Amino acid sequence: MSSIAPGPAGADHDHQHCIEQAVALAGEICQRRGVRLTPLRRRVLQLVWKSHGPVGAYAILDWLRTEDGRSAAPPTVYRALEFLIEQRLIHRIESMNAFVGCVDPSRPHAAQYLICRKCGIVTELEDQSITDAIAQQASQRGFVVHDQTVEVHGICGRCAASAAASRSATPAHPA
Amino acid sequence: MSSIAPGPAGADHDHQHCIEQAVALAGEICQRRGVRLTPLRRRVLQLVWKSHGPVGAYAILDWLRTEDGRSAAPPTVYRALEFLIEQRLIHRIESMNAFVGCVDPSRPHAAQYLICRKCGIVTELEDQSITDAIAQQASQRGFVVHDQTVEVHGICGRCAASAAASRSATPAHPA
DNA sequence: GAACCTATGTTATGATATATCGCTCGCGAT
DNA sequence: ATCGCGAGCGATATATCATAACATAGGTTC
Ligand SMILES: [Zn+2]
Ligand SMILES: [Zn+2]
Ligand SMILES: [Zn+2]
Ligand SMILES: [Zn+2]
Numbered sequence: 001m002s003s004i005a006p007g008p009a010g011a012d013h014d015h016q017h018c019i020e021q022a023v024a025l026a027g028e029i030c031q032r033r034g035v036r037l038t039p040l041r042r043r044v045l046q047l048v049w050k051s052h053g054p055v056g057a058y059a060i061l062d063w064l065r066t067e068d069g070r071s072a073a074p075p076t077v078y079r080a081l082e083f084l085i086e087q088r089l090i091h092r093i094e095s096m097n098a099f100v101g102c103v104d105p106s107r108p109h110a111a112q113y114l115i116c117r118k119c120g121i122v123t124e125l126e127d128q129s130i131t132d133a134i135a136q137q138a139s140q141r142g143f144v145v146h147d148q149t150v151e152v153h154g155i156c157g158r159c160a161a162s163a164a165a166s167r168s169a170t171p172a173h174p175a
Numbered sequence: 176m177s178s179i180a181p182g183p184a185g186a187d188h189d190h191q192h193c194i195e196q197a198v199a200l201a202g203e204i205c206q207r208r209g210v211r212l213t214p215l216r217r218r219v220l221q222l223v224w225k226s227h228g229p230v231g232a233y234a235i236l237d238w239l240r241t242e243d244g245r246s247a248a249p250p251t252v253y254r255a256l257e258f259l260i261e262q263r264l265i266h267r268i269e270s271m272n273a274f275v276g277c278v279d280p281s282r283p284h285a286a287q288y289l290i291c292r293k294c295g296i297v298t299e300l301e302d303q304s305i306t307d308a309i310a311q312q313a314s315q316r317g318f319v320v321h322d323q324t325v326e327v328h329g330i331c332g333r334c335a336a337s338a339a340a341s342r343s344a345t346p347a348h349p350a
Numbered sequence: 351g352a353a354c355c356t357a358t359g360t361t362a363t364g365a366t367a368t369a370t371c372g373c374t375c376g377c378g379a380t
Numbered sequence: 381a382t383c384g385c386g387a388g389c390g391a392t393a394t395a396t397c398a399t400a401a402c403a404t405a406g407g408t409t410c
Contacts, residue, residue, distance in 0.1 A: 040389075056365085075391085079389075094269045094324070094326070114316065129312070130312060137287070137305060138289055142336070146292065147327070148327050148328075149325070149326040149328070150324070152309055152322070153320075154313065155318070233397070251359075272397060
């Protein structure tokens with residue numbers, strides 16, 4: 001009834017704990033900010049956190065209908081997502097038209113995302129050297145930055161390691 | 176019958192020249208690579224270059240129909256775009272679901288884009304310091320980079336300058 | 351000239367996102 | 381208490397972006 005998250009969620013930790021922690025923290029933050037984390041918004045946040053990978057709006061819509069039996073239409077979901085994004089409780093992954101929970105919603109940040117093509121896990125960075133490099137190039141050209149989108153696609157450390165392991169398990173000249 | 180491009184294209188240069196140059200260069204590159212820049216693909220490239228801003232697939236579709244009178248459906252356009260992307264003659268702007276001509280298609284490159292919210296112009300950078308900062312953070316985490324998406328939204332130098340000019344033209348305490 | 355490959359046409363559908371209207375509920379002002 | 385008001389959400393319709401699947405046309409190989 002809890003614990004281990006499936007496949008792309010990260011296969012080996014108490015993911016239920018990730019979800020609970022994210023939702024609890026969101027509650028505090030919203031209270032502090034004087035904005036309303038309504039039951040629907042809370043539930044959508046929970047669903048975004050169903051995995052550590054990007055989750056599509058229509059997947060959330062399906063879950064609202066099938067798991068909750070709730071009547072729901074696209075605007076239901078998109079309005080909740082819009083709120084969560086404004087509050088920086090989730091991020092939108094532009095290159096996938098999907099959404100992912102923010103790992104550090106307390107303070108504003110320019111984040112970067114490492115997105116694994118194998119397992120789907122998104123690692124959120126807040127690396128100043130990347131932010132600075134971008135800011136520097138922009139300002140050199142008189143460009144005023146409002147908003148950075150940095151999405152890196154590739155293979156995560158874990159998947160790379162397991163691929164290497166299975167390769168070395170095979171005979172030296174397999175084909 | 177030529178020259179000055181409208182609005183978001185860049186209001187003050189011989190944009191027809193930009194287009195012709197891009198298409199001619201594309202022709203050479205494709206020949207060198209032994210791939211076929213067919214009339215349709217050439218025309219779609221031309222249409223992507225209609226401005227220096229991102230152009231949507233369906234805008235291209237409309238132009239094919241209304242300007243060329245050609246029978247065209249979405250796959251017509253998307254297939255041509257796919258070819259042009261593979262050949263790196265254009266880039267996809269993920270955060271806008273749109274496409275922009277590549278300013279330096281000869282060699283492969285990891286590019287970054289400065290996208291102006293006012294005038295729509297996209298400035299393509301190929302900055303090693305950004306690429307390196309990303310590569311370094313990734314490899315530190317064992318992440319193998321396949322592909323970087325860096326899209327910076329904000330106000331370009333020209334628009335910022337003209338906004339500042341019109342502000343300073345107004346009385347000191349306007350409201 | 352038959353087999354084959356590439357590019358394109360054609361039809362249908364899938365996937366993502368927004369516009370608009372109207373209802374309800376909580377809450378402060380009168 | 382009741383009125384007005386705004387936030388949240390339900391519901392319907394539609395807009396926007398993208399691909400699947402199959403048909404056709406033309407050129408190349410043998
Ligand atoms: Zn987890
Ligand atoms: Zn992975
Ligand atoms: Zn130009
Ligand atoms: Zn501008």
